[in-house]
Amino acid sequence: MSPQEPFGARLRHAMDTRGPLCVGIDPHASLLASWGLDDDIKGLETFTRTVVEALGDQVAVFKPQAAFFERFGSRGVAVLERAVAELRAAGGLVVMDAKRGDIGSTMAAYAEAFLHPDAPLFSDALTVSPYLGYESLRPAVDLARESGSGLFVLALTSNPEGAEVQRAERADGRTIGATMLGHLARENAGAAPMGSYGAVVGATLGDLSSFDLDINGPLLAPGIGAQGATPADLPRVFGAAVRNVVPNVSRGVLKAGPDAGALREAAARFADEVRQAVGG
Numbered sequence: 001m002s003p004q005e006p007f008g009a010r011l012r013h014a015m016d017t018r019g020p021l022c023v024g025i026d027p028h029a030s031l032l033a034s035w036g037l038d039d040d041i042k043g044l045e046t047f048t049r050t051v052v053e054a055l056g057d058q059v060a061v062f063k064p065q066a067a068f069f070e071r072f073g074s075r076g077v078a079v080l081e082r083a084v085a086e087l088r089a090a091g092g093l094v095v096m097d098a099k100r101g102d103i104g105s106t107m108a109a110y111a112e113a114f115l116h117p118d119a120p121l122f123s124d125a126l127t128v129s130p131y132l133g134y135e136s137l138r139p140a141v142d143l144a145r146e147s148g149s150g151l152f153v154l155a156l157t158s159n160p161e162g163a164e165v166q167r168a169e170r171a172d173g174r175t176i177g178a179t180m181l182g183h184l185a186r187e188n189a190g191a192a193p194m195g196s197y198g199a200v201v202g203a204t205l206g207d208l209s210s211f212d213l214d215i216n217g218p219l220l221a222p223g224i225g226a227q228g229a230t231p232a233d234l235p236r237v238f239g240a241a242v243r244n245v246v247p248n249v250s251r252g253v254l255k256a257g258p259d260a261g262a263l264r265e266a267a268a269r270f271a272d273e274v275r276q277a278v279g280g
């Protein structure tokens with residue numbers, strides 16, 4: 001396998017040149033309807049192509065939500081494959097939001113599906129769930145290292161229900177979320193300009209100063225727009241770690257479509273607000 005430059009380095013470069021915004025590609029049935037499209041494979045194709053053509057050369061990071069493609073079966077997955085290839089060809093980085101997680105032997109197959117350069121869905125990074133135990137992710141951690149791709153591990157998710165699991169305390173008093181952040185800090189130790197193993201930390205969570213977010217890796221921050229957080233919240237939520245935050249907006253941008261210019265304006269507006277809030 002000939003490795004690319006590590007994901008962390010490629011991401012830092014993309015954030016420095018295009019800004020840190022991540023636009024989610026979430027073809028909800030309600031969005032297809034508001035774009036005047038049918039909730040079928042043709043609608044999915046048109047929606048996805050429009051987003052790719054409008055934003056592919058302007059935004060640093062894209063996060064397709066696999067579920068919205070998988071619900072159309074193999075033809076939906078084919079649309080996703082094309083989008084991944086086209087976004088990468090346009091210079092965007094693709095974080096596949098598939099939230100995979102299983103026992104190690106199965107996790108190895110999930111890793112092959114998204115992080116092996118020969119895979120049809122080869123992406124720059126993959127979201128993974130550590131709730132079968134962090135070490136169950138080891139095959140994905142190893143393959144990501146080999147292929148120069150990255151991971152985003154669910155640590156403190158943007159939804160209120162996440163607290164039930166992620167803020168639960170272990171016998172030593174440490175929360176599960178903090179434990180995941182600690183694992184990632186160890187994976188990223190010594191990496192420059194930053195490591196390739198990121199955490200998902202919701203922008204909706206308010207003050208997180210009780211957590212050590214200094215993992216020397218990226219923090220993918222969903223929750224801006226439709227879930228109520230704003231770019232102005234980022235410094236308060238992330239403190240000094242805001243420098244490594246990749247803020248995600250999905251519906252907040254997509255609802256501006258189907259006009260390509262309006263999509264570009266919406267993404268540019270969020271990007272400006274992020275720049276004003278975090279500097280750079």
Ligand SMILES: O=c1ccn([C@@H]2O[C@H](COP(=O)(O)O)[C@@H](O)[C@H]2O)c(=O)[nH]1
Pocket residue numbers: 024026065097156157158159200201202222223224225226227248249250251252
């Ligand atoms: O903690 C998490 C992890 C992932 N997500 C995903 O991000 C987008 C958010 O979409 P919006 O339309 O901007 O609300 C979506 O794909 C979620 O599955 C998250 O929201 N929170």
